Amino acid sequence: MRSSLPLLLATTLMTLSLPAMAHPGHEHGSGLVAGLLHPLTGADHLLAMIAVGLWAGFVMPQRVLIAPLTFMTAMAGGALLGWAGVSMALVEPGILLSVVVFGLLTLTGGQRQSAGVTLASLACIGVFAVLHGHAHATEASGHVGPYLMGFMLATAALHGIGVLIALAVAGSRGRRWVQRTSGVAIAAGGVLLMAGAV
Template sequence: MKKPLPPLKFFPLLLLIALLLITSPLVFAHTGDGPHNGWLHGFTHPLSGLDHILAMVAIGLWAAQGHGRIVWLFPLIFVVVMGLGGLLGMIALPLAFAEYGIMFSLVILGALLAWRKHLSLSVNVLLIGLFALSHGYAHGSEMPSSISLPSYAAGFMLATMLLHLCGIGLALLCKKFAGTRWIRFSGIIIAGYGGFLLIP
């Protein structure tokens, strides 16, 4: 008779489920409504849609598969380039691929996590930059004209970094208590959700 698995074995999965339950009422809530304080509005914007949340967590999960400085380099590159994308969105400079960039970021990052594909540093940086530009543009283009640009940008960049840290923390918990299979499972969920969004 097999011994039951320790409760901690299920902790990473429970954490992921809890994150999805907490954020599920916010799916596709990119209406532009919300706090009129610039910083608070910017901070809540990345939390207002499941597509953004899953992509940010996926960046953290993917970064945690690397070693040394890679773990922190990917999230930092993402946040910096996302700030540039946000600026492009704020000044209404057209960026045709932004919405598709968001959806493909879920599909590609999820697939990389699910199949544990290791890419070269230059390819990783290129993908992260394109995804960051798309997500940043979406945040910037939806900024209300009545709030401060710098405080709004600071808010969504901080929220993004915290979501990256959640992904890194989740990956470390999975490796410690449950193995990498839960990371691969989360990749399947993320890629599947991205694929669903691509359906016309």
């Protein structure tokens, strides 16, 4: 059973990359439920947030909360900027690019990488998270507090899925295979999303 776990996890991730739904398919909404559902109904957010969790579990297993907290804090900041009326250029292309970049970070990251590379990766995660948050904000209507809480909770859950996948295979012979396969699947999903958005 344990030997089939890496294949099952990788297949699940590749399946998640198939529905190429970027932001144009999202509906505006308000309230807690709309916030909870928003990150789950677009492959761009779904893949990016799982990738952050995977990266955290593979690269920083002893400090696994740093990357998710970086993403969530920056995402909340981006949402606040959006609600304050601050416009940002290239939000949608940036979000699609984040899926590719996060997939590549997952693919290439390792516990032995330098502190500088790790910090640069965290900074990259934070910058892209601002775009994700801004997009969430522009798709909200009505009372934004419950909506913000909803998409923060959904984001935390998706990060948690990625972390749990990475930690589940830690120390196993299939660890590197799962890391590489999931990284490639997520990056490929980002490329497919970009191709569909052109």
